[in-house]
Amino acid sequence: AQSVTQPDIHITVSEGASLELRCNYSYGATPYLFWYVQSPGQGLQLLLKYFSGDTLVQGIKGFEAEFKRSQSSFNLRKPSVHWSDAAEYFCAVGPWGGGATNKLIFGTGTLLAVQP
Amino acid sequence: ETGVTQTPRHLVMGMTNKKSLKCEQHLGHNAMYWYKQSAKKPLELMFVYSLEERVENNSVPSRFSPECPNSSHLFLHLHTLQPEDSALYLCASSQGGQGGYEQYFGPGTRLTVT
Numbered sequence: 001a002q003s004v005t006q007p008d009i010h011i012t013v014s015e016g017a018s019l020e021l022r023c024n025y026s027y028g029a030t031p032y033l034f035w036y037v038q039s040p041g042q043g044l045q046l047l048l049k050y051f052s053g054d055t056l057v058q059g060i061k062g063f064e065a066e067f068k069r070s071q072s073s074f075n076l077r078k079p080s081v082h083w084s085d086a087a088e089y090f091c092a093v094g095p096w097g098g099g100a101t102n103k104l105i106f107g108t109g110t111l112l113a114v115q116p
Numbered sequence: 117e118t119g120v121t122q123t124p125r126h127l128v129m130g131m132t133n134k135k136s137l138k139c140e141q142h143l144g145h146n147a148m149y150w151y152k153q154s155a156k157k158p159l160e161l162m163f164v165y166s167l168e169e170r171v172e173n174n175s176v177p178s179r180f181s182p183e184c185p186n187s188s189h190l191f192l193h194l195h196t197l198q199p200e201d202s203a204l205y206l207c208a209s210s211q212g213g214q215g216g217y218e219q220y221f222g223p224g225t226r227l228t229v230t
Contacts, residue, residue: 032217043120043206043221051217090159095217101147101166102210102217106159 002027002096006089006107013081014115021076021110023091033074034092034104035065044090050074061085086114118142122207122222130230131197137225139190139207147212148190149219150182153204165190166212197229 003026013019025031032051036044048059055067065076074091088111094104120141129135141148150162164172165184179201181193190207204226208219 034218036221041204041224041226043122043223044208046218046220049218097172101149101164101171101212102219103149103161103164103172104217104219108158 002093002105004091004093004105004107006091006110008110009108010111010113012113012115015083016080019076019078019081019085019112021089021091021112023074023076023107024072025074025091025093026072027093027096031074031093032095033065033067034094035059035063035074035076036090036092036106037061038088038090038109040087047076047089081112081114083114083116086112088112120207120209120220120222122205122225124225125223126226126228128228128230129194129197131199133197134193134195136194137192137205137207137227139192139222141188141190141207141209141220141222143209143211143220145209145211145220146187147210148184148187149208149210150190150192151206151208153206153224154202159206163192194227197227199229202227202229 005024034049035047038044050067088109090109091107092104095102097103123138147166152160162176163182168184183191204224206224207222210219
């Protein structure tokens with residue numbers, strides 16, 4: 001069955017430090033993978049997506065993610081974290097369910113806190 | 117307006133009230149979704165519409181009634197809600213089929229049932 005696991009519920013990093021958020025997935029075919037960010041009281045904003053091709057994808061706000069098929073992982077990275085990056089991050093995989101809609105499976109999220 | 121908009125942003129309602137949440141997408145997409153996001157729980161997909169036809173209803177109680185009059189608008193009609201229905205309700209849209217699988221989300225409506 002398709003699933004997404006984000007092992008870290010909560011992570012705290014210092015401002016300026018590097019960041020890696022983990023995402024593991026289970027999917028029967030070649031997955032389409034996404035990272036979203038959600039600030040408090042806001043909707044989810046798409047950070048980046050992987051469809052095919054280069055396994056290292058660049059996103060907005062200086063984020064990147066690497067698709068590793070052998071490890072079923074799609075970890076999100078940023079070389080230097082800013083205080084404004086404090087938010088909740090969601091990994092998603094799809095599509096699933098068939099039909100004309102693009103349903104996604106979301107992980108449970110990783111809450112990132114940034115220390116000054 | 118750009119992207120996906122939702123109104124109202126905040127709503128407080130009693131258990132006997134009737135209210136509606138509105139979502140509008142300005143992206144030319146043909147699929148729309150309602151999600152419920154509660155504290156400490158995963159994102160729950162409630163309803164899916166494709167080309168204005170409801171294609172999924174994930175065992176959502178009948179006190180939630182969706183409506184999709186056209187491909188740009190989606191409503192969620194609420195009546196006789198329970199306190200456990202308090203949550204952030206998110207609307208999303210996507211281009212169905214092979215047009216791309218990413219979903220674009222609105223800012224959400226924070227619903228409090230008293």
